[in-house]
Amino acid sequence: MEDSVQIRCTRCKNVFRDRAKRLQNGYSRQCPSCEVVLFFDEDSPNPHIKKAMRAARRLRKEMREMESMQSGRATAVSRRFSGRSASSAQDEGADDEG
Numbered sequence: 282m283e284d285s286v287q288i289r290c291t292r293c294k295n296v297f298r299d300r301a302k303r304l305q306n307g308y309s310r311q312c313p314s315c316e317v318v319l320f321f322d323e324d325s326p327n328p329h330i331k332k333a334m335r336a337a338r339r340l341r342k343e344m345r346e347m348e349s350m351q352s353g354r355a356t357a358v359s360r361r362f363s364g365r366s367a368s369s370a371q372d373e374g375a376d377d378e379g
């Protein structure tokens with residue numbers, strides 16, 4: 282599974298990728314093209330940074346869900362099927378003959 286997100290440099294507009302796990306508040310890295318240092322923050326005034334942060338957050342969540350599905354598959358399946366048929370467990374066999 283893809284674990285990196287696209288980031289657009291705020292200066293040279295070059296697009297590069299970095300791992301979603303790294304892209305959290307306070308993280309900073311250099312653009313591989315112009316070497317400006319980009320600071321990542323979810324409240325960044327820069328829309329490109331914000332967008333990358335949102336994408337990273339979503340990807341991290343998806344990866345967590347994938348992991349939990351692989352370790353405990355039964356939970357994910359049973360959640361999916363909850364709906365429609367509410368249990369029709371009525372008491373049958375309560376008749377007493379004798």
Ligand SMILES: [Zn+2]
Binds near residue numbers: 316
């Ligand atoms: Zn750049």
